[in-house]
Amino acid sequence: MNHRILVLASALIGLSAIPLAGQARPKPYTAPRTPDGQPDLQGFWTNATYTPLERPKDVTKEFYTLEEAREIVKKAAVDEAEQTVPGTVPDVHYDFTQFGLDRSQGPMALNLRTSLIVDPPEGRLPPLSAEGARRAAERTAARKSRGGPHDAVQNEPLGSRCILMDRNGPPMLGGAYNNTYQIMQAPGYVMILVEMLHDARIIPLDGRPQLPSNVRQWTGSSRGRWDGQTLVIETTNLTDKFAFMGASENMRLTERFTRLDDETLRYQFTVEDPSTWTRPWSAEVPWKKDKGPIFEHACHEGNYGLYNTLAGARAEERRAAEEAAKKKPQK
Amino acid sequence: MRMRRAVAGLGVALLLAAAPAMAHHAFSAEFDINKPFKLRGTLTKWEMINPHSWFHLDVKDESGAVVAWMIEGGSPNQLIKNGVTKNTLAVGTELVIEGYQAKDGTNKGVGRNLLLTDGRRLFLYSRESEK
16 A cells, blocks of 8 residues: 555644744845746745634734734644534535645645734624625525525536636635645736636736726636736626625725745735725735645536535435325325 | 445444535535445545545445445545545555445445545545655
8 A cells, every 4th residue: 555545644743834924024025036027926825724704703803922823723723623423414524634635734824813804903894885785685585586505506506516616706715625826927917827616817917908897707807017016906897696705796806916935925905895895895815835736626527516416406305205295195 | 225235334433534614515415414324345446536536436235246336535636736646545445435325325425434444544645744
């Protein structure tokens, strides 16, 4: 048997060696340059994190101490690898640790922040506007009118259908696994390859305008520019079919990428959508150097799960119909 | 049904497995919480594909007849990045799978725990291998 098949995993090795993001630095870092003179952001990066988007309600400060942050990561790593109880819904799943997928088995930047949201300063999403609340209710009603979640393939979530996941965004937020991104730069363009679900964002940097407003895309229309050491990407032309956290298609997104050191890229984004939230909000995520290559996600190729889910729902309906027929009084 | 005879140890919780939420899809919609199984079989193919990998196994039932099973596992991306290939887990390896069967009653399941025949849990990659 191959030596790589190991029988004991230690989930916590190397945590003490994780470099810090968000700390005061003695001198400003200057990113290396590409041959055409741009700050070089190229390579593989991961946005894996245990830091929640919104600050936990029992936490009042913006930053943890280094010791607190390490302790929280350690506990989260243990929780993530924890054993589930047979016969419970979470147990109906493969084991992340057996596939090296739990976050502590890969690179991850340590974040002292108590939430990814940095503005509003309380670290939580601003309230929904009246229009945003109304739209959320309308969307829920529309979803229900289409039937149950497994009545038709179109009722399944976009991720289950291999169309789009939160790793894509935009904005790009990590999930439980497959949080790697590859950045490539060429004169006039930057390309960001999203591991899950293998989407390449190709963003012009030449100052051209956004697509006409009647052209709507899953990931919108993105245009980039440099602001000193920082790559700024603005995105509009989103679609109502993919609503980031309940946003409208009019959401305007600004993403900012800044290298903090050889190992860390700071990813910041601001969401402006007055028809959804009462004020704009911003978040910040440290991305850590990762290794490649990214294996093509090719989600449709192995998505037997979608078939099995629909087949399972039909089997349950047949069983229910048979039972109902048995209960029916005989004439 | 032969398949049912191949399913041994129903509901016996010998070992616990980790299973965080937030996967690609809802596994409890695909597999039946009321159909736990423990089976022993020989690996015939490992599909290292996304969104989740699949293990194909030949499983002998009590009468000695061989039935084919498919077991769903995790995305292979992190494994491939760390040098694991299809050959890492050789065809012919005997595995013990604890899991839950597909809701439609076919010979498919999710492997909540993958074991070698000596009872050790199967870790396809872990940071330990970098030491």
